[in-house]
Amino acid sequence: MARWSLTVNGKPYEVEAEADMPLLWVLRDLLGLTGTKFSCGIGVCGACNVHLGGELVPSCSISVSAVNGRKVVTIEGLSKETTHPVQQAWLEEQVSQCGYCQPGQIMAAAALLEKIPRPTDADINRVMARTLCRCGSYPRIRKAIQRAAALGGKP
Amino acid sequence: MNSDHSPARREFLVTTAAAGTGLLLAFSLASCARSASSDRGSKDFQPNGWLRITPDNRITVFVDEAEMGQGVHTALPQLLAEELEVDLTMIEVEQAPVDNSVYGWQSTGGSTSIREGWERFRQAGAVAREMLIAAAAQTWQTPAEACVARDGVITHIAGERRATYGELAAMAAQMPVPGNVRLKEPGDFRLIGKSQPRVRGEDALNGSARYGVDVDIPGLLVATIVHCPVFGGRAREIDSKKALAVSGVRQVVEIDSGVAVVADHFWAAAKGAGALDIVWDFGANADISSRTIRQLFSRHADDFAGMEQELAVALAGADRKIEAEYHLPYQAHATPEPMCCTVHIHDGICEVWSPSQKPSEVQAVAARFSMSSAEYLLQRAKNKLLKHSFDSVRVHNTLLGGGFGRRLKSDFVMEAVQIAKAAEAPVKLIWSREQDIQHGYYRPASLHRMTAGVDENGSPVMWHQLAVGASDYGSPYYDIPVSGGSTVDVNTGVPTGPWRSVSHSWNAFVVEGFIDELAAHAGEDPLAFRLRLLKRQPRLKAVAEMAAEKAGWGEALPQGHHLGIAIHPGFGSYVAQVVELSADKTDGIRIHRIVSVIDCGRVVNPDTVLAQMEGGILFGLTATLTSAITIRKGRVEQSNFHDFPILRIDETPPIEAYIMPGEESPGGVGEPGVPPIAPAVVNALYAASGVRIRELPVTMDKLFS
Numbered sequence A: 001m002a003r004w005s006l007t008v009n010g011k012p013y014e015v016e017a018e019a020d021m022p023l024l025w026v027l028r029d030l031l032g033l034t035g036t037k038f039s040c041g042i043g044v045c046g047a048c049n050v051h052l053g054g055e056l057v058p059s060c061s062i063s064v065s066a067v068n069g070r071k072v073v074t075i076e077g078l079s080k081e082t083t084h085p086v087q088q089a090w091l092e093e094q095v096s097q098c099g100y101c102q103p104g105q106i107m108a109a110a111a112l113l114e115k116i117p118r119p120t121d122a123d124i125n126r127v128m129a130r131t132l133c134r135c136g137s138y139p140r141i142r143k144a145i146q147r148a149a150a151l152g153g154k155p
Numbered sequence B: 001m002n003s004d005h006s007p008a009r010r011e012f013l014v015t016t017a018a019a020g021t022g023l024l025l026a027f028s029l030a031s032c033a034r035s036a037s038s039d040r041g042s043k044d045f046q047p048n049g050w051l052r053i054t055p056d057n058r059i060t061v062f063v064d065e066a067e068m069g070q071g072v073h074t075a076l077p078q079l080l081a082e083e084l085e086v087d088l089t090m091i092e093v094e095q096a097p098v099d100n101s102v103y104g105w106q107s108t109g110g111s112t113s114i115r116e117g118w119e120r121f122r123q124a125g126a127v128a129r130e131m132l133i134a135a136a137a138q139t140w141q142t143p144a145e146a147c148v149a150r151d152g153v154i155t156h157i158a159g160e161r162r163a164t165y166g167e168l169a170a171m172a173a174q175m176p177v178p179g180n181v182r183l184k185e186p187g188d189f190r191l192i193g194k195s196q197p198r199v200r201g202e203d204a205l206n207g208s209a210r211y212g213v214d215v216d217i218p219g220l221l222v223a224t225i226v227h228c229p230v231f232g233g234r235a236r237e238i239d240s241k242k243a244l245a246v247s248g249v250r251q252v253v254e255i256d257s258g259v260a261v262v263a264d265h266f267w268a269a270a271k272g273a274g275a276l277d278i279v280w281d282f283g284a285n286a287d288i289s290s291r292t293i294r295q296l297f298s299r300h301a302d303d304f305a306g307m308e309q310e311l312a313v314a315l316a317g318a319d320r321k322i323e324a325e326y327h328l329p330y331q332a333h334a335t336p337e338p339m340c341c342t343v344h345i346h347d348g349i350c351e352v353w354s355p356s357q358k359p360s361e362v363q364a365v366a367a368r369f370s371m372s373s374a375e376y377l378l379q380r381a382k383n384k385l386l387k388h389s390f391d392s393v394r395v396h397n398t399l400l401g402g403g404f405g406r407r408l409k410s411d412f413v414m415e416a417v418q419i420a421k422a423a424e425a426p427v428k429l430i431w432s433r434e435q436d437i438q439h440g441y442y443r444p445a446s447l448h449r450m451t452a453g454v455d456e457n458g459s460p461v462m463w464h465q466l467a468v469g470a471s472d473y474g475s476p477y478y479d480i481p482v483s484g485g486s487t488v489d490v491n492t493g494v495p496t497g498p499w500r501s502v503s504h505s506w507n508a509f510v511v512e513g514f515i516d517e518l519a520a521h522a523g524e525d526p527l528a529f530r531l532r533l534l535k536r537q538p539r540l541k542a543v544a545e546m547a548a549e550k551a552g553w554g555e556a557l558p559q560g561h562h563l564g565i566a567i568h569p570g571f572g573s574y575v576a577q578v579v580e581l582s583a584d585k586t587d588g589i590r591i592h593r594i595v596s597v598i599d600c601g602r603v604v605n606p607d608t609v610l611a612q613m614e615g616g617i618l619f620g621l622t623a624t625l626t627s628a629i630t631i632r633k634g635r636v637e638q639s640n641f642h643d644f645p646i647l648r649i650d651e652t653p654p655i656e657a658y659i660m661p662g663e664e665s666p667g668g669v670g671e672p673g674v675p676p677i678a679p680a681v682v683n684a685l686y687a688a689s690g691v692r693i694r695e696l697p698v699t700m701d702k703l704f705s
């Protein structure tokens, strides 16, 4: 086991873990940040989406050794009081059903708007297609992204 | 009038809140009382809902139904708030603790929550309101008629006095429970029928919502499990050397259903599970496959000779006989949150945290597996006698990351209890996605042989559905002089269970597919054909007409676009859906639009109804277009979302969902969106291509073979 240091939501952490432990489980089981969800474990559902150095990544598919010294933002760190425009738009459109996929959806949408402040439907399809919702909240996700874009997209 | 025997009197019970201050009102939902195992408090009284008002003016509603995305933690309190005269924002909602003796049997399924809560939650709000008014009237020495409840405050109509509910709560608790309460006329509703945002809606958006997988308690270990890949098999030899060598792994435990690895965290457990060397005894099912199951179904269908005399006579007298055979595959629930459960056995108590649709069964299962058989039997006998539930089990129901019927089963609870017992430590069991896809309780595969006799105008004079492998056949709601069905139960070795909309998921597909075939045989427009056979079904007819109108049925469509319709009654609601699509060899199947209309009677929270319809349609569309569970060598061939794909946002067509205003008592909304979408799609594909698809999921080769 080795020691790793990483910054999560602006806070520095030191963890002891095997090099191949995925960031997802470092966050959930070592740091107690359970907002990031586990669903597929193989990088195909997006439930575990986080921002790594500003990029959207499925945290189940990146190991702790690859995030050593880097900055991670999770759903808990997106805003202090659920005030990020994406979160606000999500609330206004009442997107969430069971809610389990929503942290991943929101992290994906926030990353999209960071890069493309005025996304087209095609942009939304391209970026959001990798984050699944079994409850079928997609029509509202699309509307909420457009609403968030109108709100300015970024915090 | 003898108020002691009025319904309200018997079904409400007042207790002062724990410290003797405030009002605690217990009430019961009739349906739950039916199956409740015991009573406590007054005779025959089995409350399963609670309303608490404390002096600090906090109003809490305890809801025994599980929240899994269907919005029940918003809609039920909304009913109560309407009569209590408070805003939904003034109410805190909590999951009721599980105690069969207090809350009755708790189970959430069958789209029943609002249907059963409609009267009782409103009555509970009204009873509390009247008692608060009585308390104010007594304090102010004024007739109750002079007091008005509004926004959490009782005011004297003369205007000089006011008191908050909190201030009156302790005194209200001393007031007699009113024998009869008047409920508002629908015209006076301020909340019911108006969209209300989700209660605690932010929790899901900032990571603070706690699901089963998120449970954390001191000293918690994490386990994962490996089941025999073949249904019903068992481990013969387990070599756990390599698994135990994985850093963080504590223990390997064999339990009834498989082999579990207990570790410091999930990643170590999962790695350990991957390192297990197990020799399996595959048991009796090693040779079954989707192909052999289908052959078995066909043999049973061939052997069937049980059509009722009346049907056979009508068929013999018909102008023409039309037959068709339909097939549906197994389906997995694929809840986004995998199966999980946390168990801590301490101080003679078994504490369980589980995301469950049936917490009462969780309690029973935990009792059964946390004690020795002798202890359990003794306890059970005692409980029966004393009308108690298992005091030694404490169940905390967490939020559910999807249910869809999968969490009506408690297999994962049994496992977690057995593992925690062996580990002698608190354990959180989390299944991998692979285990979840391969060890579910699937929507059964089935074969349906449809037979209709039609007259010279093409109108059906008889109808029969032979359902093989399915527990249930569809009742045709069309005007057909004689109709019926038969089921043949077949034990295939594949575990099955309820899947969102249960038997409606296969029956809508075959009934609405076959009626479309009859319309084609008659050379009639599929909508017109249906409408003329719906004379006795005004609500179904109305939704069909509205959906057709919204979809532009009969009007000019863009080049290459075609429409298909399906309707379906179920769970007390009536739904019609129209699909607009195009299909050709180069571009494949493209759905351009889905129009949906539901008549679910009186609507409590319209936005929730629309969300459930959108979600139901997309859940059904996944099973129509992209995914199926198939069996080979006794195992499920799929293992994760790459080969059991869930519909994605870029594959999601625009959905227009409408609610038909209704006055009838509320129908269910969690499931009715699912059944019509598959037949609406295949009916539209027939319109587009002339090819009749009778097997799900729809694939390009079925369409263009």
Ligand code: FES
Pocket (backbone or CB within 6 Å): A037, A038, A039, A040, A041, A042, A043, A044, A045, A046, A047, A048, A049, A058, A059, A060, A061
């Ligand atoms: S859990 Fe990481 S992508 Fe699915």
Ligand code: FES
Pocket (backbone or CB within 6 Å): A096, A097, A098, A099, A100, A101, A102, A132, A133, A134, A135, A136, A137, B069, B336, B401, B402
């Ligand atoms: S809201 Fe349930 S999976 Fe997306």
